[in-house]
Amino acid sequence: MDEELDSRKVNNSFLRDHNYATEADIISTVEFNSTGELLATGDKGGRVVVFQREQESKNQPHRRGEYNVYSTFQSHEPEFDYLKSLEIEEKINKIRWLPQQNAAYFLLSTNDKTVKLWKISERDKRPEGYNLKDEDGRVRDPSTITALRVPVLRPMDLMVEATPRRVFSNAHTYHINSISVNSDYETYMSTDDLRINLWNLEITNRSFNIVDIKPANMEELTEVITAAEFHPNHCNTFVYSSSKGSLRLCDMRAAALCDNHSKFFEEPEDPNNRSFFSEIISSISDVKFSHSGRYLMTRDYLTVKVWDLNMESKPLETYQVHDYLRSKMCSLYENDCIFDKFECVWNGTDSVLMTGSYNNFFRMFDRNTKRDVTLEASRENSKPRAILKPRKVCMGGKRRKDEISVDSLDFSKKILHTAWHPSENIIAVAATNNLYIFQDKVN
């Protein structure tokens, strides 16, 4: 698949001039809104940056809309939990957009403990001609007022402001790993390691616990929740994944507390491949419903799997992301890379899957043609408007010219977060502190 690089190493005001990345700039989440007009990124420093797509101009039809910075705001601040003497990180774990209902945009952003609803709105007019105060805002002396006038709205430079509208806090003992907006557009759920809570978007002082897998005795804890998502069409259905590689589909109509699942998806373990690391690499790091709602995609350490909602016994399709790492498990365990949580995304038509890997590589799998490609997101290898070259990793033996050997992979350059435009072939790839946006080549 040929892709054209859209020149986007986005250089925003908060990135310093130095070449090295400060840790606060590491992008921790990427998400398109439901129309694809806006792209939001959250970083480790608690900031959210929203990009907006340029309107396509009629004069230059071949120049597709590029993404420019629309709004930047500080969503979360670092906090201190005095009871446990521990810091609460301000890192944004997830951003989810609400569907647009008026001129303003709404998004939910969360760190480990608190979810916030932000309203992003434009202001391009301001009132002028007040009677009681002058243009600077100073109060006029009433004795100097001789005539009355009606204030009018005059255009001004576009200002985009972000205001926090709701703060949903104090509902999670453990770290929030997912949020998901329900298709009813009234509720959403927030998920931590052991519990899932259901919120009404309007009500911040109350939430309902719908899943609780905390054992009575914490010593018996062997499994945690790793991700959860609402079904895109059925507002009563959601799925959550676990660290043991299982998926549970739940129906909220069945009971108030959905500890009993409606469906349980798990692939039986292959006894030949069993090792001490089997459980760790089977832990699901991300789960996503397809746009159609018929399929589920899961990402574990080495593979991406597509499940049919009607078949619980095994996945429909399995794709190897970086199987060459299978022989490096011990080293990856030692340097903690084995615990990296990669995300996965569907394209708009549910025909292509995308996920990240190491060395700034990311992979795409075409479900129809069964072809896959490895691409690299790096400034050195891509010039603006250049076509991305497929990459290949060789496992040993003879290394061809353009290939890279497994041992030369840079494990500090990992692509954990990617996003796909809901209807077009535009992808956003977060590589540490850089955001890359790629588009389909225009003929």
Add this chain to the structure above:
Amino acid sequence: MSACTLVSVSTVLGCHSCFRVDMFSKGTKRKFSDDGGEMSDESLGGANVSSSYNLQRQSLLDMSLIKLQLCHMLVEPNLCRSVLIANTVRQIQEEMTHDGSWQAVTEAFCNGSQSPSERLVATEVLCRSREQDAEPKLFSVISYEGCREEEVVADETLCSVSVSDAASNVCLSESVGHCWETGELRVVESDEETSEGSRLGPGDDDDDDEDDEDEDEVDEEEESSREDSKSMGQVFGTFEIKNGSSGPDSALEELFSDVDASYYDLDTMLTGIQSAPKMGPYDLLDSLAPSHGPPSLGSPSNCRSDLNELDHIMEIIVGS
């Protein structure tokens, strides 16, 4: 018994699942001790493969326990990661129990002194202080700057580990096994420990002092076993305090309710009994190694005084 000397773990551990077969194909050099004449490659191979597997498994266990112990002081540890590591530890322990090598290990240790020649130079991890029957301590490195020392320590540890064979492998599991046998003795002490340590609120320095003194007097091995339990308890336990229920009383009750006196149950020990005595970072100072500086087998007294000094400094900073 033949000895594989100075096998560099970083290369051997390249392929856990297939090392049974592939180890020799990697071409790692091994030297044999002078204890014997020629042995055929095959028979030697067979014996060495299984002991290498045990070796590898042991290293994995050590690594896992280190990971559990090295907690980030400022931020809560990742629960998912901790659970996965804990499950790995349990798995290894189960397999070792199954194999019978757990028994072998504890027996070997309990046989008393082992001849020095069978035990090669061990690492900082394994051989912190060489007293008579001293238990090797597992140390936790706490850095006050930013808690990213974890990976550095693991690297150093694993790159320089050298063992003779599984039986004489001085390691944490042995100490744990030893504690397992003499567990009853420690039940009373553990209760005392609990009542002292279970307090809400940040680092209570008076308690820390008492704890330190107690632990200084106690055998080192107990520290390491308690560290295990503390590590698991601490890992899961830091979450326990904030439970949303009202009042300090109910929280305290919950802390105590999780205390289990069955120290002699190996599984319980590994999973941590004391669920949440609020263990400030200073409690781990007892097993501290200096977090910086070249790895060296410093004398125990030096380490001790360093630790006390650090403890003292932290008290000042926190403001007792």
